[in-house]
Amino acid sequence: MSQWQNLRELDTVYQQRVSDLYNRDEFPMDVRHYLAHWIEGQDWERASREPSLAVLLFQVLLENLDNQFSRFAQDRESFLLQRNFRRYKQNFQMYQEEPYNLAVIIHWFLTKEKEILNDADLAQKVQTLQVQPAPMEMESQRKIEKKVKELKQKAEVMEHYIRCLEEQQDEFDFKYQTNKMDSGPAEEKNVQDQVLQKMLNALDKSRRKFLADVSTMMSSANCLCSLLVDEELVDWKRRQQISCIGAPDDTSLEQLERWFTQTIECMFQLLKFLQKLDELGGKMTYINDPISAQKTPLKEESEGLLTRLLKSAFVVESQPTISQGRGPLMLRTNSQFSVKVRFLYKVPELNHFMKVNVFIEKAAAKLKGFRRFNVLGTISKALNMTESLNGGMVADFRHLTLKDQKVGSGGKGISDLLLSVTEELHKIHFETQFDYQGLSVSLETSSLPFVVISNSSQQQSAWASVLWFNMLCSDPKNLNFFESSPVATWAQFGEMLSWQFVSCGNRGLDSDQLETLAIKLFDKQSSYDNCTISWARFSKENIPGTNFSLWVWLDGVLNLVKTYLSDLWSDGSIMGFVSKGKEKVLLKKKQHGTFLLRFSESIRDGGITFSWVEYSNNGTPNVRAVQPFTGTDLKQIALPNIIRNFQIMQAENIPVNPLCYLYPNTHKDQAFGKYYSEETGDEIPYLKYLRTKLVFVSEEKGCTNSREEPVSDPQLSDSPCSEVDSDDMPPPSENSPMFSSFSNNADLVNSILEDNLSSVAETVSHFSSSFLQDPPPQINVEDLFPEALSPDTDDNDALRNFLNGPNMLNEVNSRFLQDEQGFFLDHFVEEIGYSLSNPLTP
Numbered sequence: 012m013s014q015w016q017n018l019r020e021l022d023t024v025y026q027q028r029v030s031d032l033y034n035r036d037e038f039p040m041d042v043r044h045y046l047a048h049w050i051e052g053q054d055w056e057r058a059s060r061e062p063s064l065a066v067l068l069f070q071v072l073l074e075n076l077d078n079q080f081s082r083f084a085q086d087r088e089s090f091l092l093q094r095n096f097r098r099y100k101q102n103f104q105m106y107q108e109e110p111y112n113l114a115v116i117i118h119w120f121l122t123k124e125k126e127i128l129n130d131a132d133l134a135q136k137v138q139t140l141q142v143q144p145a146p147m148e149m150e151s152q153r154k155i156e157k158k159v160k161e162l163k164q165k166a167e168v169m170e171h172y173i174r175c176l177e178e179q180q181d182e183f184d185f186k187y188q189t190n191k192m193d194s195g196p197a198e199e200k201n202v203q204d205q206v207l208q209k210m211l212n213a214l215d216k217s218r219r220k221f222l223a224d225v226s227t228m229m230s231s232a233n234c235l236c237s238l239l240v241d242e243e244l245v246d247w248k249r250r251q252q253i254s255c256i257g258a259p260d261d262t263s264l265e266q267l268e269r270w271f272t273q274t275i276e277c278m279f280q281l282l283k284f285l286q287k288l289d290e291l292g293g294k295m296t297y298i299n300d301p302i303s304a305q306k307t308p309l310k311e312e313s314e315g316l317l318t319r320l321l322k323s324a325f326v327v328e329s330q331p332t333i334s335q336g337r338g339p340l341m342l343r344t345n346s347q348f349s350v351k352v353r354f355l356y357k358v359p360e361l362n363h364f365m366k367v368n369v370f371i372e373k374a375a376a377k378l379k380g381f382r383r384f385n386v387l388g389t390i391s392k393a394l395n396m397t398e399s400l401n402g403g404m405v406a407d408f409r410h411l412t413l414k415d416q417k418v419g420s421g422g423k424g425i426s427d428l429l430l431s432v433t434e435e436l437h438k439i440h441f442e443t444q445f446d447y448q449g450l451s452v453s454l455e456t457s458s459l460p461f462v463v464i465s466n467s468s469q470q471q472s473a474w475a476s477v478l479w480f481n482m483l484c485s486d487p488k489n490l491n492f493f494e495s496s497p498v499a500t501w502a503q504f505g506e507m508l509s510w511q512f513v514s515c516g517n518r519g520l521d522s523d524q525l526e527t528l529a530i531k532l533f534d535k536q537s538s539y540d541n542c543t544i545s546w547a548r549f550s551k552e553n554i555p556g557t558n559f560s561l562w563v564w565l566d567g568v569l570n571l572v573k574t575y576l577s578d579l580w581s582d583g584s585i586m587g588f589v590s591k592g593k594e595k596v597l598l599k600k601k602q603h604g605t606f607l608l609r610f611s612e613s614i615r616d617g618g619i620t621f622s623w624v625e626y627s628n629n630g631t632p633n634v635r636a637v638q639p640f641t642g643t644d645l646k647q648i649a650l651p652n653i654i655r656n657f658q659i660m661q662a663e664n665i666p667v668n669p670l671c672y673l674y675p676n677t678h679k680d681q682a683f684g685k686y687y688s689e690e691t692g693d694e695i696p697y698l699k700y701l702r703t704k705l706v707f708v709s710e711e712k713g714c715t716n717s718r719e720e721p722v723s724d725p726q727l728s729d730s731p732c733s734e735v736d737s738d739d740m741p742p743p744s745e746n747s748p749m750f751s752s753f754s755n756n757a758d759l760v761n762s763i764l765e766d767n768l769s770s771v772a773e774t775v776s777h778f779s780s781s782f783l784q785d786p787p788p789q790i791n792v793e794d795l796f797p798e799a800l801s802p803d804t805d806d807n808d809a810l811r812n813f814l815n816g817p818n819m820l821n822e823v824n825s826r827f828l829q830d831e832q833g834f835f836l837d838h839f840v841e842e843i844g845y846s847l848s849n850p851l852t853p
Contacts, residue, residue, distance in 0.1 A: 014121070015047035017128055025131045032123055037116045039099050041092065045079050046072075055121065058114035069103075069110035076100045115397065126263075133259055152266075155243065158235045159273050165228045166280045172224065173284050176217050180291055183210045211297065219301045221288065225309055228281060229316070235274055236316055240323045243267060248326075249485055252459055255330055255339040256481045257510030264328060264353060268403060271324045271355040278317040279448060285310050318452050321445055324355035325454040328405070331439055331461050337474045338514075340461040340481070347388070347410050350458060352441050354394050354404035365394040365443045367406040371413075372438035372457060378490060381435050383416035384463065394443065411439075413463060433473040434493035436460035436480065459487050475550040475562045482507045498543040501529060508565065515573035516580035520588070527588040531612075532561075559615045567617030568610050575645035576619065584608065584673060584682055585619070597674060598624040599632040604671025606679075608650075611639035619645075621654065623669050635669070651686035654679060 018029050033040035043050065049071075058065040076096055083093035106113040190203045247267055250260040285306060292302035329351035330339040342348050352367055369390045371383075388411040394404040439458040445451065460480060462473040476493065482503055484492050499507075508528070509519035520528075533542045550562045557564070568587075572580045579585050585608045589597070598605055603626050611618035618639030624632050640653065658666040673682040 013047055014051055014124055014128070015043065018124055021127070021131050025127055028127050028130075029124070032120065032127070036102070038120050039095070041095055042076070042099055043120070046075050049075055050117065051121070055114045055118035059111050059118055062111050065111035065114045069106060069113060072113075073100060073103065076103070130261075130263070133261065151238070151242065155235070155238050155270060158231065158238065159270055162228065162231050162235060162277045163273060165224070165231065166277045169221070169224055169228065169284055170280065172221055173287050176214075176221055177287070177291060179210075179214055179217055180295060183207070183214050184295060186210065215297070215299075215301070218288075218291075221284075222301050222305050222309070225281065225284060225288075228277075229309065229312055232274065232278060232281070232313075232316055236320055239267070239270055239274065240319065243270070244323055244326075251330070252481050252485065253510070255459065256478050256507065257338075257514035259510070259513055264326070264355065264403075268353075268355045268357065271320065272357045275317065275320050275324070275356045278313060278320065281313050282310070282317070282448070282450075285313065314450065317450065321356065321450075321452050322454055325441075325443065325456045326353055326355065327351070327441070327456055327458050328353040329407075330459050331411075337470050338477065340459055340477045341470070341473050342413055342461055342463050344384070344413050344415055344463060344465045347412055349407070349409045350411065350439060351405060351407045352394075352456065353406075354443075354454070357396075357404060358447060359396070361394070361404070361445075361447060363393045363395045365404070365445060367392055367394060367441055367443045369408060369411065369439060369441050372440045372490075380430065381437075381490075382432065382463070384413045384437065385416050386439070387412045387414055406441075415465075430493050431472070433462055433464065433469055433476050435462065436476075436490040436492060437463055438487065438490070457487060460490055460492075471563065471566055472550065474566070478507060478511075479546055479549065493546070496546040498545045499549075501533070501539040501542040501544070504544050504549075505529070511565075511569050512572065512580070515569050516577045518581050518583065524586075524588040527590055527593070530590065557613065557615070563615060564612070564617075567615055569617075571610075571617035571619065571642055571645070575642060576650060578686060579608070579650060579683075585610075586674065594622055595634045598622060598634050601675065602672065604669055605674055605676070606654075606670045606672070607674040614639055614641060616641065619650065621670065625669055649686065649688065651683035652688060654683055655687055 018025075021029070030040075033043065053068055054064070055068070058068050076099060080093060080096045080100070083089035083096060103113065186203075187207055190200070190207060193200065193203070244267065247262070247264070250258070251262045254260050254262050288302055289306055292300060292306065296303060327350065329349070331342055331348050331350045332339045333342055333346050333348045336343070336348075350369075354365065369386060369392075371386050389408065390411070392406045392408060394406050396403065396405070398405045398407050438460050440455065441457070442453070442455045445454055462476050464470060464473045479496065479499070480492055483497055483499055505520070505525045505528070509525070513519045529536075529539045529542065532544060533539060536542070548561065550560055553560055554564060572585075576585060580587070587608070587610050589607070589609045594607065594609065598607065601624055604623060606621050606623035608619060608621050611620055618641045620637055620639040622634055622636040624634050626632050637657075640650065644653075654670055656668075657670055658668050660666055670679055673679055
C-alpha cells in the first residue's frame with residue numbers, strides 16, 4: 012500500500028494533520044494525490060543534492076501535470092481541477108532555474124508524511140500497551156501553556172506601557188524646557204513649577220510601576236524557565252533515552268521548541284524594555300531615580316535567565332545510530348553513523364550562521380583502560396532550517412565515522428582492561444556559538460553514552476549493555492556505570508523486556524507472560540515487587556541446565572519474532588511465555604484439538620513449539636508437544652503453513668492433523684488463514700525440479716519431520732507423536748525438526764535392494780514422469796542410468812550408487828546426503844518403496 016493511501020486511512024486527528032501540512036502553497040495536495048504513485052517512486056533526497064537528477068525529475072513532473080490536465084479536459088465535471096492543474100504548472104515554473112529547490116520541498120513533505128504515519132503507529136502501540144498519558148503530565152502541559160500565554164500577554168502590555176512612559180517623559184521634558192525659557196511673572200512660574208512637580212511625581216510613579224512589572228515578569232519567566240528546563244526538558248531527555256531501547260514514547264520536539272522559542276522571545280523583549288528604560292534614564296534623571304538603582308541587577312538577572320534557556324535549548328535530537336545496526340547508541344568502528352542536533356530557539360536571522368563542531372568526549376579517554384577514538388567525516392556543520400523546512404534549527408551529521416586511536420606503540424594494554432569493550436561507554440560532544448542582539452553565549456551538548464564494537468559478533472552483548480544502562484541510569488555523565496552496575500527491580504526489567512517485544516513485533520508482554528518469566532527467574536511468589544536481577548545474571552551467568560545466559564535466550568526469541576513471527580506475535584496468536592505445567596492445565600480444560608504456541612526454553616537461538624490436547628477413548632486428556640521449530644525451519648516454511656499441513660499417523664496409518672483450535676477456541680483457519688501461502692518444492696533448492704508440497708508429519712518422541720510428498724501421493728509416517736514435553740528432548744541434528752532423521756526401515760530398504768532391477772527401472776520411469784516439472788518429451792532410462800542398467804554391475808551396488816549419487820537432482824544440499832540413515836536417503840527410499848507397490852500414473 013502506498014504511503015499516500017496509508018495517510019488517507021488514518022484517524023480523523025491525523026487526517027487533520029495531513030490537511031494542515033498541505034495548507035500551504037509550496038506543494039498542492041491535489042498534485043500529491045493524483046501523482047502519488049509517481050512521486051513516491053522517485054529519489055527526491057538525491058535529487059536535492061544532484062542538479063542533473065533534479066532537472067530530469069522537474070521535466071517529468073511538468074509532463075505528468077500536462078497528462079493529468081488532459082485527462083481532466085475529457086471530463087466536464089473536472090473543470091475546476093483542470094483549471095487548478097494549469098495554475099499549479101505555472102507556479103512550478105518558478106523552479107525552472109533551480110529545480111533542486113523543488114526536490115527539497117517535495118522530499119520535506121514526504122518526510123513529514125512519514126512522521127505523521129509514525130506518530131499514528133506510535134499511538135497504536137501505546138494503545139496496545141494500554142499506556143495512557145498520565146493526568147499529571149497533561150496537567151503540567153496545561154500549566155506551561157497557561158504560563159507561556161501569561162508571559163506573552165505581560166510582554167505585550169509592557170511594550171505598550173514603555174511607549175506610554177516614553178511619551179509621558181517627552182511631555183514632561185517639553186514643558187520643563189519651555190518653563191525654563193519662560194520669563195513670565197514669578198507667581199505664574201510657581202504655578203508652572205507645581206505642575207511640573209506633579210508631572211515628575213507621576214513620571215517617577217510610572218517608572219517605579221514599570222520596574223515592578225519588569226520584576227513581576229522576571230519572576231514569571233523564572234518560574235516558566237524552571238518548568239521548561241528542570242521538568243519538561245528533563246522528562247523529554249528521559250523519554251528519548253528509553254525510546255532508544257524500545258519504549259513507545261513521544262520524543263517529538265515541536266512542543267518544546269514552541270515553548271522555548273516563545274519564552275526566549277519574551278526574554279529578549281524584556282531585555283529591550285530594560286535597554287529602553289536605560290535610554291530614558293540617560294535622557295532624564297533625578298534624585299532617587301529608580302532606574303539608576305534597579306536597572307543593573309534586573310539586566311543581569313534577565314541575561315542570566317536567558318543564557319540558561321539558550322544553553323538548555325541546544326539538544327541532541329537523534330542519538331548516534333549506524334544505518335544497519337541493532338538500534339541507537341551502538342556504533343561500530345569504521346562504519347558510518349548519523350546524529351542530529353537541534354537548537355530549540357527558532358531564529359531565522361541566524362540560519363546558516365551558527366556553526367556546530369563535533370568531537371569525541373574527552374572524559375572517556377581519561378578513564379583507565381578505555382579505548383580512544385577519533386571522529387572522521389564532516390565534523391563541522393551550520394545549524395540551518397533547510398533540513399527540516401519547519402523552521403527548526405538543525406544540524407544533521409549523516410556521515411561520521413569512529414576510528415581507533417592508537418595509544419603509544421602497543422595500543423591498549425591487557426593489564427589496563429577493567430571492563431569488556433561492550434561495557435565501555437563513550438559520548439559525542441557538540442559545541443556552537445550564539446551571538447544575537449548583543450548577547451553572546453557558548454552552547455554545548457553531548458549525546459547519550461554509547462557502546463563501540465569492532466565486529467558483528469559483539470552486537471548481542473553490546474546491545475545488552477545499551478539496554479541495561481538506559482534502563483537504570485539517567486545520568487549521561489556516568490561513563491563508569493558498569494564498574495559497579497546497580498541491580499534492576501523486576502518492574503524495571505519486565506517493562507524493558509516488554510519494550511523489546513514492541514520493537515520486534517508491535518506488541519508488548521502481558522501480565523501472564525511477565526508472570527511466567529518472573530517465576531522462571533525468582534520462583535513462585537505472592538509479589539515480585541522486591542525481586543531484583545543483577546547485570547551478571549542478565550548477561551553473563553548461564554541459565555541453570557544450559558550453556559547460555561538469560562539475555563542470549565531472550566535475544567534469540569526476539570530475533571525469531573522479528574524475522575519470522577512478527578505478524579503472529581502482533582495479532583496475539585502466540586502465547587509465547589507459558590510454563591509446561593500451566594500449559595497442560597490450560598489445554599486439558601479445552602476441546603479436542605486445541606493447541607497453543609509457546610517459545611522453547613532450551614534452544615539458544617530461539618525456538619517455537621506448539622502443544623495440543625487430545626482425548627483417549629475413555630475421555631482422558633493427553634497433552635502432546637512437538638520438537639521446537641527454529642529460524643532454520645521457519646526460513647523454509649512459515650509457521651502458519653506448518654500448522655496448516657502438520658499431520659500425525661493414527662491407527663492404520665491414517666494421517667490426521669491434530670491441530671484444530673488456537674487457544675482458547677479460535678479455529679486455526681480463522682486465526683492463520685490470512686497468512687497461508689501455497690509453498691511447493693520450488694522454494695527448496697534441492698527439490699526445485701520436483702512437483703511436491705511440504706507436509707510435517709510427527710513420529711515418536713514428539714519430533715516433527717518435513718515430508719516431501721507428491722501432490723497425488725498420500726502422506727507416510729512411521730508412528731504417531733507421544734505425550735512428551737518438547738523442551739525435555741535432546742536437541743536433534745542442527746537443533747531443528749526440519750533436519751531430524753526418519754527411523755531407518757530396514758525391511759523396506761532390503762526389499763528394494765533385493766527387487767528385480769527391471770522393477771527399479773520401471774519405478775524410476777514412474778518417478779520421473781510423475782515428479783519432474785516439464786519433463787523431456789522422450790526419456791531413455793538407459794541413457795540416464797547407464798551404470799545402473801549395465802549387465803556387469805551388481806544390482807544392489809548399482810541402486811545404492813544411484814541413491815547416493817547427484818545424478819537425479821541439481822544442487823543437492825550435501826547436508827542431506829549423509830549416509831543410509833540420512834534425511835534424503837530415507838525419504839527417497841520410502842518414495843521408491845511406495846512406488847513399487849503403488850506405481851504412480853504418469
